[in-house]
Amino acid sequence: MSIADPIISMRGVTKVYGQGPTAFQALKGIDIDIAQGDFVAVMGPSGSGKSTTMNILGCLDVPSGGEFLFKGRHVETLDRDQRALLRRRYLGFVFQGFNLLSRTTALENVELPLLYRGEDKKTRYDMGMAALDKVGLKDWWDHTPAELSGGQQQRVAIARAIVTHPDVLLADEPTGNLDSERSVEIMELLTDLNRNSGITVLMVTHEPDMAAFARTIVHFKDGLVERVEQKVAA
Amino acid sequence: MLGTTITLAFRAINRHKLRSFLTTLGIIIGVAAVVTMVTLGNGATAAVREQISSLGANVLQLRPGQGFGRGGGGPRPPDFKERDLTAIENQLTGVRAVAPVVQSSGTAIYEGNNWSTTVYGTTSAYSEVQQWKVADGRLFLPDEEEAGKSVCIIGNTVRTNLFQGTEPVGKRMRIKGVSCQVVGVLATRGQGGFGDQDDVVVMPIKFVQRRFTGDRDISQIMVAVDDAYDTSTVQSSLEELMRERRKVKAGDQDNFNVFDTKQISDTLTGTTTILTQIVGAVAAISLLVGGIGIMNIMLVSVTERTREIGIRLAIGAVAREVLLQFLVEAIVLSCLGGLIGLFLALIATAAIAPLMQVPFLFDIKVNFIAFVFSAAIGVVFGYFPARRAAALNPIDALRHE
Numbered sequence: 255m256s257i258a259d260p261i262i263s264m265r266g267v268t269k270v271y272g273q274g275p276t277a278f279q280a281l282k283g284i285d286i287d288i289a290q291g292d293f294v295a296v297m298g299p300s301g302s303g304k305s306t307t308m309n310i311l312g313c314l315d316v317p318s319g320g321e322f323l324f325k326g327r328h329v330e331t332l333d334r335d336q337r338a339l340l341r342r343r344y345l346g347f348v349f350q351g352f353n354l355l356s357r358t359t360a361l362e363n364v365e366l367p368l369l370y371r372g373e374d375k376k377t378r379y380d381m382g383m384a385a386l387d388k389v390g391l392k393d394w395w396d397h398t399p400a401e402l403s404g405g406q407q408q409r410v411a412i413a414r415a416i417v418t419h420p421d422v423l424l425a426d427e428p429t430g431n432l433d434s435e436r437s438v439e440i441m442e443l444l445t446d447l448n449r450n451s452g453i454t455v456l457m458v459t460h461e462p463d464m465a466a467f468a469r470t471i472v473h474f475k476d477g478l479v480e481r482v483e484q485k486v487a488a
Numbered sequence: 489m490l491g492t493t494i495t496l497a498f499r500a501i502n503r504h505k506l507r508s509f510l511t512t513l514g515i516i517i518g519v520a521a522v523v524t525m526v527t528l529g530n531g532a533t534a535a536v537r538e539q540i541s542s543l544g545a546n547v548l549q550l551r552p553g554q555g556f557g558r559g560g561g562g563p564r565p566p567d568f569k570e571r572d573l574t575a576i577e578n579q580l581t582g583v584r585a586v587a588p589v590v591q592s593s594g595t596a597i598y599e600g601n602n603w604s605t606t607v608y609g610t611t612s613a614y615s616e617v618q619q620w621k622v623a624d625g626r627l628f629l630p631d632e633e634e635a636g637k638s639v640c641i642i643g644n645t646v647r648t649n650l651f652q653g654t655e656p657v658g659k660r661m662r663i664k665g666v667s668c669q670v671v672g673v674l675a676t677r678g679q680g681g682f683g684d685q686d687d688v689v690v691m692p693i694k695f696v697q698r699r700f701t702g703d704r705d706i707s708q709i710m711v712a713v714d715d716a717y718d719t720s721t722v723q724s725s726l727e728e729l730m731r732e733r734r735k736v737k738a739g740d741q742d743n744f745n746v747f748d749t750k751q752i753s754d755t756l757t758g759t760t761t762i763l764t765q766i767v768g769a770v771a772a773i774s775l776l777v778g779g780i781g782i783m784n785i786m787l788v789s790v791t792e793r794t795r796e797i798g799i800r801l802a803i804g805a806v807a808r809e810v811l812l813q814f815l816v817e818a819i820v821l822s823c824l825g826g827l828i829g830l831f832l833a834l835i836a837t838a839a840i841a842p843l844m845q846v847p848f849l850f851d852i853k854v855n856f857i858a859f860v861f862s863a864a865i866g867v868v869f870g871y872f873p874a875r876r877a878a879a880l881n882p883i884d885a886l887r888h889e
């Protein structure tokens with residue numbers, strides 16, 4: 255697929271885990287272009303390389319070969335710290351396992367990326383509360399993860415991912431640990447962020463019901479993109 | 489960036505109170521144990537030193553017979569006479585003071601209290617030889633010595649047991665059935681190498697000879713060597729003088745012996761050195777054990793926190809920032825633990841020292857070294873495992889269970 259002026263562009267990206275005889279090629283040459291403002295669902299069988307691709311897209315990992323352009327920058331040439339700064343500025347990540355800091359209130363969890371950005375206390379509070387408001391948890395700001403349900407924890411994690419107004423939100427099976435009702439809530443939230451905040455959303459899911467919320471569905475198989483499904487705008 | 493990091497470090501400490509407490513505890517115990525041990529060790533060493541100096545420096549003890557005791561069979565070697573004393577005073581160079589001693593044991597009585605003690609008959613020179621001071625009252629007057637008057641100076645143990653609360657100077661007490669007037673109290677000297685040195689009654693030698701021993705013999709002569717002279721040289725000339733005076737033929741064994749208190753002091757000094765070394769070794773071991781404790785807790789806590797490190801990295805923290813946070817945490821906890829440890833050591837030593845009857849010597853150097861060492865262990869072992877974790881790929885750190 256080829257899109258004019260993509261925010262994300264992968265060309266022949268490969269990923270090899272391990273070395274020598276135990277080396278395993280998880281990605282065999284991925285080509286993807288993602289347009290600004292798209293809502294992409296990534297599907298495919300287990301082990302097909304979805305998470306591996308997401309980690310590279312999220313600048314958490316580097317490809318073994320090929321090119322990965324993010325906003326026109328060659329990420330494969332950047333070092334750890336430069337990638338950390340890219341994540342800090344442009345990316346938000348939501349994990350299947352929520353990954354909130356324990357014993358830390360929802361607000362403090364959400365404020366964390368702002369702390370690393372060096373925002374002052376007032377800005378952190380305002381932006382943190384706004385993000386919590388967006389995910390519908392304003393009244394729960396002083397609860398720790400242990401005091402929140404799974405769905406609420408995932409919404410806090412989404413608030414943390416969007417608090418910096420990122421360009422791209424990456425979510426690896428964000429509903430994998432939730433029941434279908436909670437899952438739909440999360441999907442509606444992502445849809446809203448995509449439509450109304452202009453955030454490009456990239457999401458891995460196993461469930462066709464969840465993928466149905468996306469505009470583009472990328473199917474993976476054996477470390478390759480098998481097919482890209484483009485839905486007509488709703 | 490530093491401000492942010494410090495905020496984060498304090499948040500983490502506050503949020504994980506038990507973990508923070510355990511980390512700190514390792515350092516507290518390490519520092520407290522070492523400082524307490526070394527401080528008490530120093531106190532004990534000082535106590536031994538003080539006892540050594542209480543023996544009186546460079547004193548030669550002249551006694552009849554060979555070595556301690558009176559030798560094997562044969563006739564009992566004669567005691568010394570007053571003219572021996574005069575000869576030593578006049579003919580020997582390098583002598584600071586000479587005091588004759590006769591000794592007798594007996595019971596002292598005052599108003600229904602009685603106390604069994606040792607009576608020393610000597611002269612005022614004894615005070616100079618033994619470097620004993622009179623705390624209350626005075627030494628013997630020349631005419632009291634000359635006439636052998638019934639006056640005495642008592643040691644502190646005698647004062648406590650016999651007079652209890654009352655002021656003894658000027659009182660009359662009975663010693664071995666004879667009345668005598670207390671003119672002074674000796675300054676405390678404590679437990680010396682030869683038992684309680686305060687359990688004595690000192691009287692003019694002429695009185696003791698007349699009333700208790702019944703002859704004019706002197707059983708022991710104490711010779712204080714002038715600091716400017718070599719003790720062994722003075723000892724040789726003393727031995728020569730006495731051989732001549734006691735008509736010991738060349739080749740015959742001496743029928744007297746000269747004992748150098750410096751020998752005892754050398755022996756005790758050696759013991760003290762060993763004591764110091766043992767204390768030092770034990771302290772080093774406990775510091776090491778404390779260090780291993782700190783290391784363990786730090787390692788466990790960093791393993792626990794690898795996922796946290798992964799989260800921080802994933803949301804855009806640079807490895808440097810995560811590390812700095814761990815470093816600040818380690819420094820804060822280590823220093824806090826160190827200070828608490830020092831404080832506990834202070835309380836413990838102040839409480840234990842009197843029980844051990846050793847002086848409490850606050851040693852700033854020991855406190856400083858223990859603090860710096862433990863804090864350094866805390867920081868190093870807090871920092872290096874964190875560095876390993878921060879070097880991980882954020883994804884691997886996140887997967888860490």
Ligand SMILES: Nc1ncnc2c1ncn2[C@@H]1O[C@H](COP(=O)(O)OP(=O)(O)OP(=O)(O)O)[C@@H](O)[C@H]1O
Pocket residue numbers: 271272278280298299300301302303304305306307
């Ligand atoms: N750190 C790693 N070391 C070695 N092999 C790995 C590593 N991570 C993933 N793999 C392998 O790479 C392949 C792709 O893994 P990936 O996690 O991308 O799959 P996935 O499509 O996300 O699967 P799932 O749907 O089960 O999450 C798998 O075969 C996996 O075993």
Ligand SMILES: [Mg+2]
Pocket residue numbers: 304305306426
């Ligand atoms: Mg996966």
